[in-house]
């Protein structure tokens with residue numbers, strides 16, 4: 137592993153010495169105050185309170201973010217509700233056109249987006265790139281498939297020809313989105329794009345650690361042509377604002393931890409509103425005996441260390457066939473040790489920083505607990521304050537046993553465990569261990585065999601010969617978790633239909649669905665019984 141050289145090519149106006157621009161005239165903000173102010177004035181806030189945003193890159197101060205009260209949340213919903221009424225009257229083509237403009241805008245403003253993501257999250261630029269990429273893919277997909285998912289749908293009626301059935305997709309109204317810090321641009325935006333396309337308004341509460349990135353997303357939505365009030369942003373602690381968000385929403389879309397997901401689900405149940413929950417994982421990565429080992433080792437590095445492992449679909453459990461175990465491990469360790477480490481804004485790093493002191497504590501606790509109980513560190517394992525306050529080396533462990541914290545609990549950091557397996561039935565059984573079921577990867581040169589095995593793995597997405605991106609970036613395919621990893625799906629038709637109510641409109645022509653022409657009830661029942669038999673014989677559904 138080598139530290140990125142030079143450590144920071146152009147980190148911007150970084151603060152030397154005391155880093156408190158509010159009280160120290162020699163200190164400065166890492167971002168232009170005017171730029172930050174243009175973003176933060178979008179927060180619905182009347183409290184006069186602000187919260188300091190700081191970068192995990194050297195702890196540089198970024199700006200002050202206004203905080204919302206529960207009254208501000210109510211205000212945000214009121215504005216969104218008014219905007220939604222007008223928006224629901226626009227045509228699908230108009231909405232799709234705005235999404236396509238957003239697609240272009242995101243690609244044009246990519247550098248600005250990547251800079252802000254890196255400043256706020258500390259992730260490597262190449263991992264930040266996944267975010268505008270994912271939002272652009274999502275915008276294009278939903279724009280191009282709008283009519284397919286949301287157009288009026290004709291279905292078969294009870295009396296062939298004489299009963300016409302139309303199914304309409306009606307927007308839910310105002311969708312509340314609560315999003316996490318790990319992919320702050322795409323997690324704050326991508327679900328909402330489908331909600332807007334379906335005719336809804338959105339109130340989003342991004343994580344407090346990554347407000348500025350989410351606010352840039354809101355700014356780009358407006359620049360693309362979405363009406364200003366259609367997308368409201370509130371800021372504050374989830375526990376405080378969460379109940380007001382759920383009280384105002386017609387549907388809630390949550391991405392975050394399983395523990396918080398359960399709290400949200402209970403509150404939504406009280407109001408009898410729907411929710412989708414995209415939650416945690418402890419994702420397995422299977423290397424079968426016929427895997428291309430170079431390819432598997434390359435995929436393993438991405439699966440394990442993208443965004444320093446702070447990725448819901450990243451792999452933390454590696455199961456390797458006996459026959460290839462040592463050869464795979466040698467390659468995986470070598471590739472990990474060749475990674476360029478650093479917390480800077482440039483493209484040179486293979487892995488950036490963790491986001492916070494909290495994450496650092498959890499990750500180091502998992503490593504130390506495993507080592508204390510007898511696990512071996514094949515590479516990594518150290519906190520690297522020389523690279524950034526929250527930097528931890530990419531770490532591969534072996535000899536991890538069930539009593540160690542990192543065996544079953546999500547680390548959400550750059551720490552993975554290696555295990556051997558003897559046959560594929562055992563591999564599947566161990567992949568299915570534990571409470572989660574988000575994502576799995578299977579490496580084999582026999583694609584058909586890997587796909588057969590995938591059907592036995594209890595995860596919402598399975599990537600064959602790829603780490604996670606094949607499913608994540610295939611927007612036509614639903615994405616989400618089984619078991620404790622979630623409820624509902626984003627992406628595909630499932631990802632937009634969740635934001636609609638179906639409305640069935642049946643138009644009856646000719647015959648009535650009741651006795652007529654003097655038929656008694658008993659005669660009507662006989663006629664209908666004969667009809668049913670005939671329709672079955674004709675093969676009708």
Ligand code: NAD
Pocket residue numbers: 314315316317318319323341342343344372373374375376377378379391392393394395396397399400413414415416417447448546548574617621622
């Ligand atoms: P978290 O649950 O603590 O926070 C997520 C969001 O919920 C934040 O905006 C937070 O402010 C808010 N929140 C917290 N408590 C709340 C409450 N009581 N009511 C309402 N809102 C509340 O999650 P985290 O630890 O910040 O994020 C990491 C977790 O998210 C990991 O477990 C990861 O696997 C998961 N995640 C899942 C996906 C997915 O698509 N499945 C994607 C990204 C992250």
